[in-house]
Amino acid sequence: xxxxxxxxxxxxxxxxxxxxxxxxxxxxxxxxxxxxxxxxxxxxxxxxxxxxxxxxxxxxxxxxxxxxxxxxxxxxxxxxxxxxxxxxxxxxxxxxxxxxxxxxxxxxxxxxxxxxxxxxxxxxxxxxxxxxxxxxxxxxxxxxxxxxxxxxxxxxxxxxxxxxxxxxxxxxxxxxxxxxxxxxxxxxxxxxxxxxxxxxxxxxxxxxxxxxxxxxxxxxxxxxxxxxxxxxxxxxxxxxxxxxxxxxxxxxxxxxxxxxxxxxxxxxxxxxxxxxxxxxxxxxxxxxxxxxxxxxxxxxxxxxxxxxxxxxxxxxxxxxxxxxxxxxxxxxxxxxxxxxxxxxxxxxxxxxxxxxxxxxxxxxxxxxxxxxxxxxxxxxxxxxxxxxxxxxxxxxxxxxxxxxxxxxxxxxxxxxxxxxxxxxxxxxxxxxxxxxxxxxxxxxxxxxxxxxxxxxxxxxxxxxxxxxxxxxxxxxxxxxxxxxxxxxxxxxxxxxxxxxxxxxxxxxxxxxxxxxxxxxxxxxxxxxxxxxxxxxxxxxxxxxxxxxxxxxxxxxxxxxxxxxxxxxxxxxxxxxxxxxxxxxxxxxxxxxxxxxxxxxxxxxxxxxxxxx
Amino acid sequence: xxxxxxxxxxxxxxxxxxxxxxxxxxxxxxxxxxxxxxxxxxxxxxxxxxxxxxxxxxxxxxxxxxxxxxxxxxxxxxxxxxxx
Numbered sequence: 001x002x003x004x005x006x007x008x009x010x011x012x013x014x015x016x017x018x019x020x021x022x023x024x025x026x027x028x029x030x031x032x033x034x035x036x037x038x039x040x041x042x043x044x045x046x047x048x049x050x051x052x053x054x055x056x057x058x059x060x061x062x063x064x065x066x067x068x069x070x071x072x073x074x075x076x077x078x079x080x081x082x083x084x085x086x087x088x089x090x091x092x093x094x095x096x097x098x099x100x101x102x103x104x105x106x107x108x109x110x111x112x113x114x115x116x117x118x119x120x121x122x123x124x125x126x127x128x129x130x131x132x133x134x135x136x137x138x139x140x141x142x143x144x145x146x147x148x149x150x151x152x153x154x155x156x157x158x159x160x161x162x163x164x165x166x167x168x169x170x171x172x173x174x175x176x177x178x179x180x181x182x183x184x185x186x187x188x189x190x191x192x193x194x195x196x197x198x199x200x201x202x203x204x205x206x207x208x209x210x211x212x213x214x215x216x217x218x219x220x221x222x223x224x225x226x227x228x229x230x231x232x233x234x235x236x237x238x239x240x241x242x243x244x245x246x247x248x249x250x251x252x253x254x255x256x257x258x259x260x261x262x263x264x265x266x267x268x269x270x271x272x273x274x275x276x277x278x279x280x281x282x283x284x285x286x287x288x289x290x291x292x293x294x295x296x297x298x299x300x301x302x303x304x305x306x307x308x309x310x311x312x313x314x315x316x317x318x319x320x321x322x323x324x325x326x327x328x329x330x331x332x333x334x335x336x337x338x339x340x341x342x343x344x345x346x347x348x349x350x351x352x353x354x355x356x357x358x359x360x361x362x363x364x365x366x367x368x369x370x371x372x373x374x375x376x377x378x379x380x381x382x383x384x385x386x387x388x389x390x391x392x393x394x395x396x397x398x399x400x401x402x403x404x405x406x407x408x409x410x411x412x413x414x415x416x417x418x419x420x421x422x423x424x425x426x427x428x429x430x431x432x433x434x435x436x437x438x439x440x441x442x443x444x445x446x447x448x449x450x451x452x453x454x455x456x457x458x459x460x461x462x463x464x465x466x467x468x469x470x471x472x473x474x475x476x477x478x479x480x481x482x483x484x485x486x487x488x489x490x491x492x493x494x495x496x497x498x499x500x501x502x503x504x505x506x507x508x509x510x511x512x513x514x515x516x517x518x519x520x521x522x523x524x525x526x527x528x529x530x531x532x533x534x535x536x537x538x539x540x541x542x543x544x545x546x547x548x549x550x551x552x553x554x555x556x557x558x559x560x561x562x563x564x565x566x567x568x569x570x571x572x573x574x575x576x577x578x579x580x581x582x583x584x585x586x587x588x589x590x591x592x593x594x595x596x597x598x599x600x601x602x603x604x605x606x607x608x609x610x611x612x
Numbered sequence: 613x614x615x616x617x618x619x620x621x622x623x624x625x626x627x628x629x630x631x632x633x634x635x636x637x638x639x640x641x642x643x644x645x646x647x648x649x650x651x652x653x654x655x656x657x658x659x660x661x662x663x664x665x666x667x668x669x670x671x672x673x674x675x676x677x678x679x680x681x682x683x684x685x686x687x688x689x690x691x692x693x694x695x696x
Binding site for chain 1 (some may be wrong): 630634642656658662
């Protein structure tokens with residue numbers, strides 16, 4: 001059997017299939033059938049036991065460090081777990097009412113909170129937080145959010161099959177064990193795809209429900225470059241071909257030096273794959289305009305970690321166009337401290353020389369990047385809910401901590417600050433005012449920072465795109481995040497494979513919006529960068545050049561091929577020709593017409609395979 | 613029925629003693645309360661007990677109503693006057 005999906009992270013993966021039941025799926029039914037009651041009780045007790053162990057371990061290490069006050073807080077949580085009221089009531093609900101563990105736990109917590117309200121004292125408020133904390137810990141244990149993934153080990157490599165994967169699950173994957181990822185849903189631009197690319201794990205998304213029919217333990221061959229998944233490849237392809245594939249696999253098993261996560265043993269790094277496809281580009285050529293003159297256009301890299309910053313440098317990026325800081329916050333139960341963040345930001349900016357731009361975006365969680373530690377309630381439509389700057393403005397404590405860390409790091413290089421998900425002028429002004437307050441506090445404390453730091457706005461909400469002229473007046477630069485801008489403009493989820501035609505960067509409406517943003521910013525003399533995956537869409541490159549986009553920011557894997565294309569385009573066509581093309585497509589009817597236009601006018605682009 | 617006790621645990625009523633009070637109170641039918649500085653705290657609820665914030669030497673009144681109220685009060689009193 002062979003399934004076709006959408007290639008999301010290049011490379012070959014060969015291993016045993018393993019279905020991963022997504023944590024979000026298990027929490028659907030609030031009740032269980034009678035036959036499962038005793039098993040459910042065991043599951044619940046195990047989750048409580050795990051929570052007790054975890055808290056005891058935290059408490060022990062706190063005591064060791066002499067942090068007795070914090071240890072006492074953990075002690076409170078420990079006795080809460082031993083209290084009949086919470087755990088006992090939850091067990092009763094499973095036993096007598098056949099509640100599922102998570103529902104029983106929620107109900108028991110509600111009861112306890114109700115009792116607290118009846119006997120209300122101001123001191124109880126902080127206790128409620130302890131209660132929520134332990135309940136969430138048990139809930140996480142029940143969902144197996146961490147254990148399932150952390151427990152994956154063994155001598156054989158695995159290809160994970162799952163419906164979808166949350167980013168916080170994805171960051172916990174061990175690339176030594178997980179050779180590949182195959183998803184029923186998902187799209188190339190989903191964050192899971194971004195994470196798997198950065199970890200170098202071959203990934204195919206949108207394989208459809210047929211994926212369910214594959215049994216655990218079957219050998220599968222996943223090709224993240226072509227998007228195919230072959231079950232029992234010996235039967236379908238013939239032994240010779242499997243051997244050849246396996247041979248190709250062995251050849252590419254080169255240990256990577258620059259990435260922390262992947263050690264020898266992963267099938268193929270995406271960077272390798274990208275280079276192979278375009279016939280090894282030894283050095284990233286400068287982007288040049290007519291007459292070989294430097295156009296001033298820059299090719300930067302999108303990163304999520306210090307390791308990726310080092311890779312960006314070795315791959316020849318002119319800087320960092322987008323540092324996604326949310327990955328510092330994910331896969332953990334607490335928030336990173338100012339010192340921890342400062343150390344990371346400083347390390348990233350110190351990777352480059354003092355003039356190289358490093359654009360740091362404040363935490364952009366929410367949407368498809370939920371954060372366990374924030375404990376936000378679930379929303380019907382998370383992409384239209386609390387995410388990005390909206391959360392930062394609600395949790396200003398977190399924002400201020402992050403801003404202090406970023407500003408302190410700005411003393412060590414050319415850091416620029418970027419705010420995500422701005423939708424109104426008010427949000428932007430509020431964010432900027434908070435920056436000013438944090439700056440003033442740093443000045444008072446005598447802590448050095450770059451006082452003239454550039455502050456930019458992410459244009460990803462259509463309202464911000466329509467207000468680009470107003471925003472550009474006040475900001476130092478704009479950065480277009482096309483992944484979200486496209487899905488919000490076209491009202492088509494980027495995670496829905498069947499809507500790929502709508503979620504297309506070449507949709508004339510999207511191109512018009514981007515054109516308008518660039519023009520508005522330039523009319524105020526402000527530069528515009530584009531850091532969505534559109535910047536590595538080959539057919540979009542001549543159009544973006546023609547619109548006058550100043551900075552392209554792409555993943556490390558795409559740096560070489562995009563750099564090669566940009567310099568090819570700039571050498572063959574002068575800016576007037578490119579501008580003409582960019583303006584011509586704005587009046588076309590469909591994305592397919594735009595694609596055809598680009599193919600006709602820029603045939604050289606066709607020689608190169610597009611890397612996702 | 614009510615009785616006064618002085619907290620004898622050097623670290624006050626922290627998490628462990630709070631749990632013991634809840635256990636002692638829950639073994640009895642009577643509902644019992646601890647009164648400190650004019651505030652009443654329900655003794656069968658752990659979060660209430662943890663929230664009392666009583667220190668060594670604080671005076672606490674234990675109130676109970678019902679058949680076994682005396683036994684309930686004395687069981688709780690034993691925890692309050694225990695040194696650990």
